Amino acid sequence: MNNKVLMMPAAEAATEVVAPVRGRVVKSKWTRDLLTFLMVFGPGLIVMVADNDAGAVSTYSQAGAQDGTRLLWVVLLLLPVTYFIQEMVVRLGIATGKGHAAMIYQRFGKWWGLFSLVDLELVNFLTLVTEFAAINLALTKMGFDPRLGVPLVAAGLLLIAVSGSYRRWERTVVFLCLLDLAWFAIAFWVRPPIAQVVRGSLVPGLPPGGITPNLMFLIIAIVGTTVAPWQLFFQQSCIADKRLRFADVKWARLDTFLGACITITVAVCMMIAGNASLAHGFKFSDPAQMALDLGSFAGGFVRNAILLLMINAAVLGTTAISLSSAWAYGEVRGWPHSLQMPVRKAPGFYLVYLLCVGAAAGLVLIPGAPLQLIILSVQVLAGVMLPSAIIFLQLLLNDKELLGEYANKPWNNAVNWTIIVVLFVLSLILAAQVAAPNLFPAG
Amino acid sequence: MATTMNPIENQELSRHFVVVHPLDDVPEEKVDIESLGPMPMTASVRISLLTLRAYLVLMMLLVFYRVVMLAGWFGHHS
Numbered sequence: 088m089n090n091k092v093l094m095m096p097a098a099e100a101a102t103e104v105v106a107p108v109r110g111r112v113v114k115s116k117w118t119r120d121l122l123t124f125l126m127v128f129g130p131g132l133i134v135m136v137a138d139n140d141a142g143a144v145s146t147y148s149q150a151g152a153q154d155g156t157r158l159l160w161v162v163l164l165l166l167p168v169t170y171f172i173q174e175m176v177v178r179l180g181i182a183t184g185k186g187h188a189a190m191i192y193q194r195f196g197k198w199w200g201l202f203s204l205v206d207l208e209l210v211n212f213l214t215l216v217t218e219f220a221a222i223n224l225a226l227t228k229m230g231f232d233p234r235l236g237v238p239l240v241a242a243g244l245l246l247i248a249v250s251g252s253y254r255r256w257e258r259t260v261v262f263l264c265l266l267d268l269a270w271f272a273i274a275f276w277v278r279p280p281i282a283q284v285v286r287g288s289l290v291p292g293l294p295p296g297g298i299t300p301n302l303m304f305l306i307i308a309i310v311g312t313t314v315a316p317w318q319l320f321f322q323q324s325c326i327a328d329k330r331l332r333f334a335d336v337k338w339a340r341l342d343t344f345l346g347a348c349i350t351i352t353v354a355v356c357m358m359i360a361g362n363a364s365l366a367h368g369f370k371f372s373d374p375a376q377m378a379l380d381l382g383s384f385a386g387g388f389v390r391n392a393i394l395l396l397m398i399n400a401a402v403l404g405t406t407a408i409s410l411s412s413a414w415a416y417g418e419v420r421g422w423p424h425s426l427q428m429p430v431r432k433a434p435g436f437y438l439v440y441l442l443c444v445g446a447a448a449g450l451v452l453i454p455g456a457p458l459q460l461i462i463l464s465v466q467v468l469a470g471v472m473l474p475s476a477i478i479f480l481q482l483l484l485n486d487k488e489l490l491g492e493y494a495n496k497p498w499n500n501a502v503n504w505t506i507i508v509v510l511f512v513l514s515l516i517l518a519a520q521v522a523a524p525n526l527f528p529a530g
Numbered sequence: 531m532a533t534t535m536n537p538i539e540n541q542e543l544s545r546h547f548v549v550v551h552p553l554d555d556v557p558e559e560k561v562d563i564e565s566l567g568p569m570p571m572t573a574s575v576r577i578s579l580l581t582l583r584a585y586l587v588l589m590m591l592l593v594f595y596r597v598v599m600l601a602g603w604f605g606h607h608s
Contacts, residue, residue, distance in 0.1 A: 110550035119547040126551045184560035194569040199579065206586070253553060330552045427553065475582045482578060486569060489561055514589060 127338035129257045130325035133407060134173060134318050135346030136264035139353055140404025141221030142214065143312040144374050144397050147354045150305055151361020152371035154294040156280070156287030161306060162354050163288055165313040168506050170347040172477060175484050175495070175503070176319050177339045180326030182493040186424075187323040188415035191479055194486065203479065204419050211317050211412045215447035218401040218408070221374075223451045225397040228375040234452060240398070241448035244405055248440055251429035253328055260406060266399050267353055273392055274356035277363035277385050284359060307513050313354070314510075316476040317411045324414035328425050336493075360393065409443035474510040481507065 113119050139147075150158050176187065183190060188207070192200025219237060226236040247259045294302060322343075331339055360381060364371060369380040374397055382390025410426075413436050417424025422435040430437045481503055484495040495503070569575060 109554040110548040112546050112548055114546060116547065119549055122549045126549065182561055183563060184558070185563060190563070193563045194566075195579070196568050202583075254551075330555070330557060332552055332555065332558045335552060475586050478578060478582055482569070482575060488566055489563070489569075491561075 123335070124338045124341060127331060127335045128342045129261060130322050130329060130331075131173065131177070131339060131342030131344070132264055132346040132349070133257070133260050133403075134322040134325065135169070135343070135350040136267050136353070137260075137321075137403040137407035138169075138313065138315060138318055139267060139350050139357075139400055140214070140312075140408075141218045141397060141401035142404070143354065144357055144400050145221070146305070146308045146312045147357035148361035148364075148374045148377050149371050150309060151358035152364045152369070152377060153305065153361075154302070155362045155365055156283045156358065157292055157294050158306070158309065159284065159287035159355060159358060160289065160291045161309055162313070162351060162358065165310065166347055166351045167502075168509075169314050169350070170344055171499075171502050171506065172314055172480070173318060173322055173343045173347070174340055175480055175499070176322045177326065177343055178336065178490065178493045179480075179483060180323040181331050181333060181336055181339065182490050184327050184330070185323075186327050186414050186418040187320040187480075189418035190323070190483055192419050194483060194489065195479075200419055203476075204415055207316060207320055207415055208412055211408050212443065212447065214315075214317070214408055215405055215443055216450050218405045219447045219451040221401045222398050224373060224375045225378075225394045225401075228379060229391070229394050237448050237452055240402060241444050244402060244409070244444050245441060247406060248410065248426065249430055249437060251427070253426040256406075256426050257329075260403065263399055263403050264349075267349070267396065267403075269392055269396060270353045270356035270360075273389055273396075274359040276389050277360055277381060279359045279362070280366075283362075284355075288355070303513075303516055307516075310510065310513055311473065313350075314473055316473055317408050319476055319480060320415050321407050321411035324411065324418070324424075328414070328427065360389075405444060405447070409440050412443050413437070413439040474507055474514055477503070477507055477510065 111122060113122055147162070150162075179187070179190065185193075188200065188204055191203045219241075222240050223233040223237055226233045248256055250256065296302070326339065361371065361377065363385070364377050364380050367380070367384060369377070371377060375394060378390045378393035378397070381393065414424050416422075416439045417433070417436040420435065423433040424436040425433060428436070481495075481500075484490065484503075485500070487494045
């Protein structure tokens with residue numbers, strides 16, 4: 088135990104108490120660093136792995152099933168992009184102790200705060216629908232009745248969040264994140280063409296048809312699924328909820344970097360699985376069907392593992408996205424909003440979480456939606472909206488009044504503006520493709 | 531108090547580190563955003579925000595159009 092002097096707030100001014108601080112005593116610097124990292128570890132890993140949600144499983148496996156290993160370099164290029172963007176959120180969250188929505192609301196005014204909030208809640212809700220659509224699809228392929236399975240998964244998602252303990256939620260979600268590593272086993276199991284994978288990763292190239300509208304749509308979907316607007320809001324609120332300290336910045340950066348490495352290598356594994364499906368002559372329709380196709384020659388392990396990982400990806404995506412909505416809404420409305428609080432102390436926060444999960448789960452049980460199209464379109468929508476979200480972030484990170492020494496350095500700005508320009512170019516290509524499709528030769 | 535300890539005990543303690551979980555630690559003082567108020571709306575910030583607004587509206591319309599075409603709701607594909 089260690090004791091620290093705690094000054095009480097103004098209402099109890101002049102009251103100085105000694106608050107007990109629970110800590111662990113260690114003998115070496117190495118152990119101290121490792122333990123500190125393990126205590127700080129979480130938000131970065133979760134935001135990155137949850138980004139490989141159901142839509143990502145679909146987009147990456149489609150990219151592999153459609154173009155083999157030729158687009159692996161695009162995914163690898165996104166590793167620094169996703170890290171640099173989230174690293175800015177780390178600094179912002181630690182320096183201010185506030186969520187991203189609160190930050191926009193307070194620094195850019197009510198109108199922009201609400202504008203960002205509505206954008207976020209809309210894209211988040213559409214994305215949540217795709218998460219439950221994927222759960223529905225995977226359960227059906229596994230022979231379970233989704234009318235029973237989907238509500239059960241939704242109930243599980245509520246249970247992991249309402250315990251009133253941030254740590255309990257984080258441990259559960261980190262465990263689910265680690266399950267995602269099973270994608271490595273799948274990629275190994277389908278016997279990847281190593282030389283082809285290395286070439287596709289290191290040598291930028293395009294599929295034989297060249298730049299076609301569908302290829303551009305797929306690339307923008309890959310970018311949209313790897314770097315999504317909800318991630319900015321989620322990680323900053325998560326850091327604020329966990330009350331990370333200034334001294335934790337380097338560990339939070341490491342957490343984010345490790346998370347980025349895991350999410351990108353898992354994405355590569357998903358593309359390798361898609362590539363195996365292409366190599367055996369299967370036509371891609373959705374990842375659940377791909378699981379059945381791969382299972383026909385690679386065995387039941389691969390089939391069941393992909394279906395279960397689809398559900399796991401959707402569960403991770405749902406808890407992170409719903410929380411980003413609930414935190415953002417709570418911050419803007421000024422409601423209590425913390426996973427550390429029991430339901431009775433933060434009813435509005437948990438109600439938004441419940442509504443997000445419940446409404447999306449209920450919607451997918453209505454039959455007839457074109458699931459694959461919805462999944463891909465949401466990723467594209469997120470990819471198109473991302474440049475604007477990053478510009479907000481960029482303005483905040485250059486706000487020296489707000490961040491002081493944590494504000495962007497010139498090299499940060501150079502990297503970020505490069506990323507912003509690339510994202511804008513991709514979005515403009517999409518716009519040109521929609522407005523004048525004949526500009527692009529058919530593949 | 532450290533001064534009342536014998537030198538060996540004191541030396542032993544100084545070799546120890548206390549690691550505290552952020553949630554168990556005393557809350558840190560952060561930037562007081564309320565006192566800062568809104569970000570100064572310089573011309574560049576204002577132009578950035580207006581451009582963003584136009585960009586978002588345009589992009590959402592284009593993507594919606596694209597999705598509608600792909601779904602074939604008007605009976606043909608783009």
